[in-house]
Amino acid sequence: MKDLSSNRLLKIFLYLALFAILAPMVIIIFWAFANQWPWPNLLPTSYSLRGVKEIFAPYGKVFPILTSSITLSLTVALLSAIIAIMTARAIVFYDFWGKGILDFISMAPNLVPSTVFAMGIHVVFIKMSLANTPLGVIIVHLIYTLPYTINIMRNLTESIGKDMEQQAYVLGASPWKSFLYISFPLLLPGIIASITMAYILSFSQYFVTLLIGGGKVMTFSMIMVPFIAKGDRTLGSAYALVFVISTLLVFTIINTIMKRFQKRKEKYNWN
Amino acid sequence: MELEIRNISVSLSNKEILKSINLTVENGEFISLLGASGCGKSTLLKTIAGIIKQREGSILLGGKVLDRLPPHKRRTVIVFQDFRLFPHMTLAENISFPLKMMGVNKSECRKRAIELLKKVKLEGYEDRFVDEISGGQKQRVALARALAADPVVLLLDEPFSSLDVNLRKDMRELVLDLQKEYKITTILVTHDQEEALAMSDRIAFMYNGEILQYDKPENIFNNPVNTIVADYFSEGTYISGEIRDRRFISDFFNISANKDNGRYKCLIRPAALKVSKANDSDFEVVAKVYQGDNYLLKINKKDSNLKLESILNEPLDIEEGDKVTIELDKDKLIFIPE
Numbered sequence: 070m071k072d073l074s075s076n077r078l079l080k081i082f083l084y085l086a087l088f089a090i091l092a093p094m095v096i097i098i099f100w101a102f103a104n105q106w107p108w109p110n111l112l113p114t115s116y117s118l119r120g121v122k123e124i125f126a127p128y129g130k131v132f133p134i135l136t137s138s139i140t141l142s143l144t145v146a147l148l149s150a151i152i153a154i155m156t157a158r159a160i161v162f163y164d165f166w167g168k169g170i171l172d173f174i175s176m177a178p179n180l181v182p183s184t185v186f187a188m189g190i191h192v193v194f195i196k197m198s199l200a201n202t203p204l205g206v207i208i209v210h211l212i213y214t215l216p217y218t219i220n221i222m223r224n225l226t227e228s229i230g231k232d233m234e235q236q237a238y239v240l241g242a243s244p245w246k247s248f249l250y251i252s253f254p255l256l257l258p259g260i261i262a263s264i265t266m267a268y269i270l271s272f273s274q275y276f277v278t279l280l281i282g283g284g285k286v287m288t289f290s291m292i293m294v295p296f297i298a299k300g301d302r303t304l305g306s307a308y309a310l311v312f313v314i315s316t317l318l319v320f321t322i323i324n325t326i327m328k329r330f331q332k333r334k335e336k337y338n339w340n
Numbered sequence: 341m342e343l344e345i346r347n348i349s350v351s352l353s354n355k356e357i358l359k360s361i362n363l364t365v366e367n368g369e370f371i372s373l374l375g376a377s378g379c380g381k382s383t384l385l386k387t388i389a390g391i392i393k394q395r396e397g398s399i400l401l402g403g404k405v406l407d408r409l410p411p412h413k414r415r416t417v418i419v420f421q422d423f424r425l426f427p428h429m430t431l432a433e434n435i436s437f438p439l440k441m442m443g444v445n446k447s448e449c450r451k452r453a454i455e456l457l458k459k460v461k462l463e464g465y466e467d468r469f470v471d472e473i474s475g476g477q478k479q480r481v482a483l484a485r486a487l488a489a490d491p492v493v494l495l496l497d498e499p500f501s502s503l504d505v506n507l508r509k510d511m512r513e514l515v516l517d518l519q520k521e522y523k524i525t526t527i528l529v530t531h532d533q534e535e536a537l538a539m540s541d542r543i544a545f546m547y548n549g550e551i552l553q554y555d556k557p558e559n560i561f562n563n564p565v566n567t568i569v570a571d572y573f574s575e576g577t578y579i580s581g582e583i584r585d586r587r588f589i590s591d592f593f594n595i596s597a598n599k600d601n602g603r604y605k606c607l608i609r610p611a612a613l614k615v616s617k618a619n620d621s622d623f624e625v626v627a628k629v630y631q632g633d634n635y636l637l638k639i640n641k642k643d644s645n646l647k648l649e650s651i652l653n654e655p656l657d658i659e660e661g662d663k664v665t666i667e668l669d670k671d672k673l674i675f676i677p678e
Contacts, residue, residue, distance in 0.1 A: 232420070232422070232424055233424055233426060235391055235411075235424075236418070236420065236424040236426075237426075237437070238389075238390075238391065238410075238411040238412045239389050239390075239391065239411055239412070239414075239416065239417050239418045239489075239495075240412075240417060240437060240438040240441065240485065240486075240489045241412050241413075241415070241438045241441040241442060241489055242412055242437070242438075242441045243410075243412050243441075244410075244412075246441060247412075250437070250440075251426055254428045255427070255428060
């Protein structure tokens with residue numbers, strides 16, 4: 070009986086969570102096609118295709134910018150995951166001088182307000198002539214995403230440990246093959262989570278991109294945010310819709326590619 | 341192949357774990373490293389496999405120095421206590437993993453894996469996953485996988501300690517059968533003296549990072565070099581005394597002993613003591629403990645703190661509080677030089 074009631078609670082919670090995600094989505098969809106939606110009307114009083122026209126306009130640069138923005142964020146996500154895997158291994162498996170400092174520094178971008186941090190970095194990047202370049206934006210996005218990805222990978226690396234790799238060594242696998250055949254598949258869930266996390270952080274980054282990119286490196290957020298800030302709800306919602314759909318598409322693709330590595334595990338995933 | 345360990349010392353985080361270990365294992369021999377936990381036996385195993393680096397000394401395999409060879413080129417395979425099967429692979433994939441590393445092609449890998457599964461009596465299990473089999477079955481798979489790696493030295497790190505007692509016996513037999521069939525030089529790490537006595541050609545008893553005695557099971561049981569080794573196999577009562585002209589002389593008894601002159605401790609294990617009921621005696625039974633196959637009698641001597649133990653095979657009518665006479669079996673007494 071207790072099981073059933075806790076199950077019901079869980080269900081209520083799930084529906085609430087679903088509602089919290091879906092309700093804004095529905096409103097965005099309406100707004101994207103709404104012309105006027107005065108309070109207290111339940112539905113828009115008039116509709117228009119202004120948002121759709123703006124996005125698909127032949128003179129517009131929405132899709133080229135979307136493509137380059139996705140490429141940039143994917144680059145950041147992949148690099149962030151790779152660096153996180155290596156950093157996590159270093160922190161978990163090895164003892165070295167300055168380990169505690171590295172551990173702390175990897176968290177620092179989360180402790181300092183991002184605007185303050187970005188201003189400091191901007192000065193340095195100008196000196197290194199990294200400002201206003203895609204590379205500069207990629208690096209600054211990496212700095213923001215790494216605390217998250219490192220933490221995800223660190224917990225997983227800790228729980229998997231070195232035992233399995235050791236077993237692989239004594240069975241004749243070189244360190245690289247041990248990682249590739251044993252640790253990598255076991256780390257895969259964490260790698261997918263890291264890539265997803267880093268992608269969404271990078272893709273939705275506005276202020277830092279604006280500052281470091283100097284308006285020369287255009288990302289999707291940079292064309293979307295001004296409309297939202299201006300209060301143009303129709304266009305803001307239309308862009309937001311493209312944002313959500315493109316992100317979902319990218320996630321689906323990442324998941325499909327990654328799951329191919331562990332196809333068989335899925336088949337027997339009944340425990 | 342013959343394995344020789346020369347003066348191996350190992351320190352881990354500034355603590356000395358192994359102190360100048362010397363050990364030779366003949367080709368095809370089965371030896372045990374016996375000792376309490378923390379004595380360094382598992383460390384020695386990992387050092388042989390190359391997972392832990394020694395501070396000093398060398399490991400030789402068939403006369404060749406292994407020191408600079410990385411673990412994956414040594415062909416010294418460890419079967420760990422927790423089996424360490426790869427959870428994302430089927431049993432066949434687990435077993436053929438070492439073959440895959442050698443570059444054996446896929447169909448040959450599967451064929452060999454199925455053969456090996458048959459050897460460990462797990463026919464038809466090739467497409468199962470690790471979380472679908474029991475502990476004993478995991479042990480068999482781990483063993484099959486180790487054999488697939490074609491080891492020159494097989495290293496078993498407490499492989500039976502996580503199994504049920506009944507299963508343990510079967511697994512010991514299986515390991516011995518396979519070891520004889522493949523004639524692999526094998527080192528078993530264990531803290532179970534019965535296991536070591538029953539399985540090995542020779543036992544190396546380890547204590548505090550040193551090998552105290554390395555000998556055949558009968559010798560190590562009957563002629564332990566000191567009280568630490570003696571106590572590990574079977575505890576008993578020590579009586580201090582002296583041997584002079586082939587006779588052991590002590591406060592409690594004198595008995596003939598085939599040893600050189602000097603001060604000795606005589607160890608009386610329960611099996612060396614026979615009791616019979618008597619009305620008038622200094623010895624009194626203070627406890628009778630049922631042990632399944634037999635009874636353990638605890639005996640105290642009146643007016644002294646001498647405490648003895650004896651094994652009673654038949655449920656004779658000796659009860660707690662009874663007076664008994666005791667008789668020592670001369671051949672089962674153990675004399676340890678002081």
